[in-house]
Amino acid sequence: MYRLYCRIYQNIFRLASYVLPFHEPRILEGVHSLLRLPQVIRDHKISRLLLVTDPGLVKIGLIAPIQKTLKDAEIQVVLYDKTVANPTIDNIEEAASLYRENRCQALLAIGGGSPMDLAKGAGARIGNPRKTIPQMRGVLKVPRKIPPLFVVPTTAGTGSETTLAAVITDSRTHEKYALNDPKLIPYYGVLDPTLTVRLPKHITSTTGMDALTHAVEAFIGRSNTRYTEKMALESVRLIYGNLKKAYDDGNDLLARANMQKAAFKAGVAFTRAYVGYVHALAHTLGGFYQVPHGLANAVILPYVLDYFGQKAFRRLAILADAAGIAEPQDSAKTKAQKFIASIRTLNASMNIPEKLPGIIREEDLPQMAQRAFHEGNPLYPVPKFMGISELLSIYRCIM
Numbered sequence: 096m097y098r099l100y101c102r103i104y105q106n107i108f109r110l111a112s113y114v115l116p117f118h119e120p121r122i123l124e125g126v127h128s129l130l131r132l133p134q135v136i137r138d139h140k141i142s143r144l145l146l147v148t149d150p151g152l153v154k155i156g157l158i159a160p161i162q163k164t165l166k167d168a169e170i171q172v173v174l175y176d177k178t179v180a181n182p183t184i185d186n187i188e189e190a191a192s193l194y195r196e197n198r199c200q201a202l203l204a205i206g207g208g209s210p211m212d213l214a215k216g217a218g219a220r221i222g223n224p225r226k227t228i229p230q231m232r233g234v235l236k237v238p239r240k241i242p243p244l245f246v247v248p249t250t251a252g253t254g255s256e257t258t259l260a261a262v263i264t265d266s267r268t269h270e271k272y273a274l275n276d277p278k279l280i281p282y283y284g285v286l287d288p289t290l291t292v293r294l295p296k297h298i299t300s301t302t303g304m305d306a307l308t309h310a311v312e313a314f315i316g317r318s319n320t321r322y323t324e325k326m327a328l329e330s331v332r333l334i335y336g337n338l339k340k341a342y343d344d345g346n347d348l349l350a351r352a353n354m355q356k357a358a359f360k361a362g363v364a365f366t367r368a369y370v371g372y373v374h375a376l377a378h379t380l381g382g383f384y385q386v387p388h389g390l391a392n393a394v395i396l397p398y399v400l401d402y403f404g405q406k407a408f409r410r411l412a413i414l415a416d417a418a419g420i421a422e423p424q425d426s427a428k429t430k431a432q433k434f435i436a437s438i439r440t441l442n443a444s445m446n447i448p449e450k451l452p453g454i455i456r457e458e459d460l461p462q463m464a465q466r467a468f469h470e471g472n473p474l475y476p477v478p479k480f481m482g483i484s485e486l487l488s489i490y491r492c493i494m
Contacts (some may be wrong), residue, residue, distance in 0.1 A: 098182065098480055101473035102317075108234070109318040109476070112367050115235075115276050118441065120257055121247075124286040124355070126348060129161070130248060132285055133168035136201065138281075139243060143171040144201040145194045147214040149178040152206055155293065158297060161205065161247075163245035172376050173197045178206065181264040181271060181381050181388075184228050190217040194242075204281075207302065208262070211246050215261035215279045216404030218242050228263055228274070236472065237276035249290045251300025251341070251354035252389055254309055254362020256284035264382055270466065271382030280366075285358065288351035296342055300445035303338040303354055303391030307438070308392040310360035313368040314409040315403070317476040320367065327364040328417045330414040332426040333357035335418040335437075342445050367391065373399045375471035376489055379463045384454050393447045397438045398492050405480040407431065450493045460490055 123131050136144070144165075152158050153176045160488035162380055164171050175190045190213060218241030225270070231237050246256045255261075259273045291299075305329075313319070314327035319401065334357045340350035365413070379390035400407060412430035415421040420437050421430040441447070455463075464486040481489075 096422045101480065104473040105476040106266050106317060108474070112318070112320070117259070117367065118280055120181060120281045121283050122359070123350070124285060126289055127287060129285050129287040129290065130164065130249075130282070131197065132245065132247070133290070135283060136165075136170055136203075136245065137168055137212050139201070141174070141201045141243065142169065143197065143199050143303050145173045145190065145197070145199045145217075146163075147175050147190055147202060147204045147210045147217065148206050149210055150176050152176075157249070157290070157293075158205065173199055178210045178213050178375060180209055180263075181385060182209050183264050185266065185267045187216040187220060187228060187263065190214070191220040194221055196257055199238040199242075201245065201440050202241075203245045203247070204247065204299065206246040207248065207250040207298075208255045211248065211253065211255035211281075212261045212263065212395070213243070214244060214246070215255075216274065217264055218244055218262065219274060219276075219279065222278075229265070231274050231276075232272050234275045235404065235438060237274060240278050241269045245283045245285075246281045247285040247287070247290065248306075248355070248358070250294060250298060250302040251291055251351065251358045252305035254306060254358045254365070256281055256286075257359050257362040258366045260366070262378065262388075265480050269382045271378040272470065273378075278477045284359070286352070286355040286403050288348045288355060291355070292348070293353045294345065296345070297446070300338070300447055301385050301387060301393055302358075303334060303341070303389075304393035304396070304442065304447065305389035306361045307334050307355070308396050309370065310334070310357075310394065311414060312371040313361065313364035313399075314414060316368055316371055317478070319370045323364045323368040326360040327368070330361040330364065331414050331417045332419075333371070333454070335420070340443070363417045369475050371399070371475045371477040372467070372471050372486070373474065373491075375467040376469060376486065379467045380451075380455070382466070383459055383463060385418055386451065390447065391451075393442055394449065394451055394493055395489065397435050397442075398489050400435045400438070402481070402485065402489070403479045411435070423427055452494060455490055455494050460487055463490060
C-alpha cells in the first residue's frame with residue numbers, strides 16, 4: 096500500500112509540473128560573458144546588491160575584479176564571503192541580515208552550488224521574513240517571491256543556476272535537506288567558461304559527475320516529459336564528450352563551455368523530473384560528514400544503478416546509446432551494464448575512488464538510512480523502491 100501511495104503522490108507532482116510556474120533563467124554565455132552582466136543588472140534598475148561567495152574564491156583573487164567591474168557600472172556591492180561547503184541556516188541568516196541592513200535590491204551569487212544555494216535560501220528568508228528555513232523545507236513551501244537573483248557558476252556540475260532547489264544543512268541536527276519551489280529559480284545565469292579554467296582537477300571531476308548524476312536520475316525516473324528527456328540526453332552526450340577533456344586540460348575552453356551547458360541542461364531536467372536515491376544517500380552523507388556532494392554522488396551512483404537492475408535496463412540502454420558506448424546489436428541489458436561500467440571507468444580515470452573508507456561510523460547508519468528514506472519517499476519517482484535495509488546496504492557497500 097505504501098508503494099502505491101508513493102506512485103500516486105509522484106503522479107500528482109508529475110501532472111502538476113505542466114501547470115507550475117517554471118521558468119528558465121535567461122542565460123549569458125560564452126567567453127567573457129560575465130562582462131555583460133553589469134549592464135543587465137543596471138537595466139533592471141538595481142544599484143545595490145549583496146554578492147554571495149566563498150572565502151576560497153576571494154583568496155584566489157576571482158572576486159575583486161568582478162567587484163570593480165560592478166563598481167565601474169555604478170553598482171554598489173555588499174560582500175558576504177563566509178559561505179561554507181554545505182551552507183548552513185546560520186550562513187543564510189547572516190547573509191539575509193546583511194542584505195536588510197544595507198538595503199540591497201538584489202542578490203548575486205558567484206561560485207559553486209554552495210553560494211548559489213545560500214543565496215536562494217537568503218532570498219527565501221528576505222522575501223518571507225515570518226517563515227524560518229525549516230518551515231520552508233520541502234516542496235512548494237516558499238509563499239512569496241524572492242528578490243532578483245543573478246548567479247555566476249564557477250563550476251560545471253550543480254546546475255543550481257537553473258534549478259528550483261536550495262540544499263541547506265542544519266548544523267545542529269546534521270540534516271541536509273532541500274527547499275524546492277519555482278520561486279527560487281534565478282533570474283539570470285552567466286555561463287562563462289573562463290571562470291572554470293582554474294578549477295582543481297578533483298573539483299572538475301566531481302562536479303562533472305554531479306551533473307551526470309542529475310541527468311541519469313532524471314532520465315530513469317518516472318516523471319519525465321519529452322522536454323526533460325531531451326535535456327537529460329543532451330547532457331549525457333556532452334558529459335561523455337567533454338568531461339575527461341576538461342579534466343585532462345583545464346584550459347580547453349570548448350570542453351569547459353560544453354560542460355557548463357551539460358550542467359545547465361541536467362539542471363533543467365531534474366528540476367522538473369526530480370532526482371532519486373543517489374541524492375538522498377549523498378545529502379545525508381554530506382550532512383553527517385561534510386562529504387562534498389559531487390564526490391558522494393560519483394561514488395554512490397553505480398551502486399544504486401546496480402540495485403535497480405532490470406527495472407532500469409531500458410532507460411539505461413538509451414543513455415548508453417547517447418554516451419556512444421554501446422553497439423547496435425547489444426541487448427538492452429548489455430547496454431545498461433556497459434553504461435554502469437562506463438561510470439566506474441570514468442570515475443577511475445579521474446581518480447575518484449570506488450568507496451569512501453574511514454568516513455561512515457557504524458553507529459550513525461540507522462539514522463542516516465532513515466533520513467535518506469524520508470528524503471527519497473514518497474517524492475522521488477525512482478524505477479524501483481528502496482527500504483531502510485536496502486539503503487543501509489548501499490552505505491555499507493561504500494564503507
